[in-house]
Amino acid sequence: MISLDDIRSAATVIAPHVVRTPLLPFGPGWLKPESLQPIGAFKLRGALNALARLENRANGVVAYSSGNHAQAVAFAARLHGVPAAIVMPSNTPAVKIEATKALGAEVFIVGITERVERAEALVAERGAALIPPFDHPDVIAGQGTIGLEILEDLPDVQAVVVPMSGGGLISGVATAIKTLRPDVRVIGAEPALAADIADSLHRGELTRWDPVERAQTAADALRDEPSALTWEHISKLVDDVITVSEEEIFDAMAQLARGARLITEPSGAVAVAAQAKLGGGVAVVSGGNVDPALLVRVLRT
Structure with a gap:
């Protein structure tokens, strides 16, 4: 497991390149709007930390991602002047694919169950370094900087609500918070249609859901599943999980747009939907890279 150090x-590594996002009052609690990062999502923190620590990046980097990690790795690679090849599943929103290409990355589109295999093949072919979206200690440590900032800005925080999928974000945030303030509750938030971590915690062991089943949620950035590394953090450090329906996710998106003036993707609104059920705390708004057509439909309802 990673440490506070x-x-x-x-x-320190990522400070020159990320936005130190503020805490914004909202409803019963606060928002940590990571949607304001240069690539529109928290993923930039982990990608910057991981790429900066690579000993050999001369042959470039490879990543697989449903969109936000893709943009983060592309951004970090461009910053360091190395090529990036990104493997993305075919159900990735077009807005995320185009944004990744615009950052200079080479993009490969594959079936939803083929991205890891294709990424590993590219690594072997090119001698490149793989930067996974969550299953890496440097990635987790980068995401954990969000937890440090929350504690610095709101020392009396009682609960932090974090969206979960692969688990890198909540693993890092929970490590920071539980090390410094064990009394603060760390609550995971998941779409009910992809609630494999909630199921795992209930059973007391890591439980796998079919990827096609998880893909039913509109929260495309939360369709992944935890690794052994992130599950170790989650099982030890996360206090509870709140699941939310698709309707609750869309309602949170609309409330954020109208009440907080924040544009969020479905995944970015999941913690806010869970926060409403909890009745307080800080909700991490993980990303804002929403398909424009979906946003229009949400705001019209």
């Missing part, structure tokens, strides 16, 4: 070191 890992997270503090990551904070």
Whole structure:
């Protein structure tokens, strides 16, 4: 498991390139709007930390992602002047694919169950370095810097609500918070249609859901599943999980747009939907890279 020192070191590495997002009052609690990052999502933190620590990046980097990690790795690779090849599943929103290409990355579109295999093949072919979306200690440490900032800005925080999928974000945030403030509750938030972590915690062991089943949620950035590494953090550090319906996710998106003036993707609104059920705390708004057509439909309802 990662340590607080890992997270503090990551904070120093990434500080020149990320936005130190503020805490915004909203409803019963606060928002941590990571949608305001240069690539529109928290993923930039982990990608910057991981790429900066690579000993050999001369042959470029490879990543697989449903969109936000793709943009983060492309951004970090461009910053360091190395090529990036990104493998993305065919159900990725077009807005995320185009944004990744615009950052200079080479993009490969594959079936939803083929991205890891294709990425590993590219690594072997090119001698490149793989930067996974969550299953890496440097990535987790980078995401954990969010937890440090929350505690610095709101020392009396009682609960932090974090969206979960692969688990890198909540693993890092929970490590920072539980190390410094064990009394603060760390609550995971999941779409009910992809609630494999909630199921796992209920059973007391890591439970796998069919990827086609998880793909039913509109929260495209939350369709992944935890690794052994992130599950170790989650099972030890996360206090509870709140699941939310698709309707609750869309309602949170609309409330954020109208009440907080924040544009969020479905995945970015999941923690806010869970926060409403919890009745307080800080909700991490993980991303804002929403398909424009979907946003229009949400705001019209």
